[in-house]
Amino acid sequence: MPETKDVETNMPGEAADLILPTHQQAASLKSKDLLSIEHLDASEINLILDTAHHFKEISERPIKKVPTLRGKSIINLFFEPSTRTRMSFEIAAKRLSADIQSISASTSSLVKGETFIDTARNIEAMYPDLLVVRHAFPGAAHMLAEICSAGVINAGDGAHEHPTQALLDALTIRDHKGNIENLRVVIFGDIAHSRVARSNIHCLLKLGANVVVAAPPTFMPCNIEELGVEAFDRLEPALEGADVIVALRIQLERGGKLSFPSLREYFNLFGLGRDRLALAKNDAIVMHPGPINRGVEISSEVADGPQSVILDQVSNGLAVRMAVLYLLAGIGPAKNVKTAA
Numbered sequence: 273m274p275e276t277k278d279v280e281t282n283m284p285g286e287a288a289d290l291i292l293p294t295h296q297q298a299a300s301l302k303s304k305d306l307l308s309i310e311h312l313d314a315s316e317i318n319l320i321l322d323t324a325h326h327f328k329e330i331s332e333r334p335i336k337k338v339p340t341l342r343g344k345s346i347i348n349l350f351f352e353p354s355t356r357t358r359m360s361f362e363i364a365a366k367r368l369s370a371d372i373q374s375i376s377a378s379t380s381s382l383v384k385g386e387t388f389i390d391t392a393r394n395i396e397a398m399y400p401d402l403l404v405v406r407h408a409f410p411g412a413a414h415m416l417a418e419i420c421s422a423g424v425i426n427a428g429d430g431a432h433e434h435p436t437q438a439l440l441d442a443l444t445i446r447d448h449k450g451n452i453e454n455l456r457v458v459i460f461g462d463i464a465h466s467r468v469a470r471s472n473i474h475c476l477l478k479l480g481a482n483v484v485v486a487a488p489p490t491f492m493p494c495n496i497e498e499l500g501v502e503a504f505d506r507l508e509p510a511l512e513g514a515d516v517i518v519a520l521r522i523q524l525e526r527g528g529k530l531s532f533p534s535l536r537e538y539f540n541l542f543g544l545g546r547d548r549l550a551l552a553k554n555d556a557i558v559m560h561p562g563p564i565n566r567g568v569e570i571s572s573e574v575a576d577g578p579q580s581v582i583l584d585q586v587s588n589g590l591a592v593r594m595a596v597l598y599l600l601a602g603i604g605p606a607k608n609v610k611t612a613a
């Protein structure tokens with residue numbers, strides 16, 4: 273029988289479990305919510321990444337649990353399908369000893385005609401500390417943040433933003449490349465419908481990367497250069513000299529399927545196979561937020577090959593979500609108290 277120990281006593285010499293350097297323990301984010309990367313500054317992004325870096329070690333322990341968020345209550349509201357993000361928030365919360373409850377649209381009163389806002393108000397009446405929200409409607413998390421005193425974390429709102437994905441991508445790049453400044457990062461595929469692309473562009477530019485996007489014209493948003501990126505309508509010139517390549521899925525559920533004739537043709541013109549990967553630097557890393565569509569935006573050879581860091585992204589997702597929960601759950605200055613209007 274494995275020895276069982278209380279979460280507070282299972283880590284010799286670490287009774288307080290806060291393994292963060294003192295300056296990080298005192299630091300905090302400016303808002304009670306994490307709604308977008310666009311509204312974070314580089315120091316907040318780096319605070320999350322540094323905190324996540326320290327939290328990684330918890331998942332490598334034999335007993336993967338610390339008491340940091342004991343007594344905190346977190347609710348996952350997932351109104352769109354998700355495997356990684358939802359599980360990642362659940363596991364992150366449990367590793368920090370918070371209580372977490374997950375609700376999906378199909379099991380909520382939304383199917384009985386209740387509005388999203390009424391559902392949220394009812395949930396808030398049960399005094400959660402944090403709400404994690406995924407919704408097909410861009411701005412859904414912002415709307416909740418306005419009416420709720422609990423902190424709100426955007427886990428993906430339509431084609432708008434997916435901040436924790438961008439943060440875990442940045443952490444993965446930093447782990448593999450040492451830093452992010454001046455790297456050539458190529459994001460390719462269905463840029464137009466991708467919240468991951470938008471959050472990554474904001475995050476990587478704030479951290480000093482040179483961001484390049486490549487997409488067929490039907491997948492490229494108008495005036496994307498205004499964000500500060502270089503844009504290509506072919507993949508080959510974009511890949512030349514790349515340090516990091518981020519492949520994106522075609523967002524069929526957001527209208528992506530109307531934009532190209534067939535999946536086979538798409539792969540021939542825009543898929544990342546071994547030949548195209550050879551145009552990038554020899555030590556370039558290949559990333560994908562998942563779910564991957566093999567043979568559409570990426571070949572199996574590349575997705576499973578030595579340059580792929582796709583599963584590192586998943587592990588880093590856990591550490592980033594632990595960091596975000598920690599920084600927003602009221603451990604720092606009292607941010608979760610909203611004054612009456």
Ligand code: MLT
Nearest residue numbers: 428434468521561562563
């Ligand atoms: C997302 O939720 O946006 C995913 O992580 C990426 C995708 O669905 O393609």
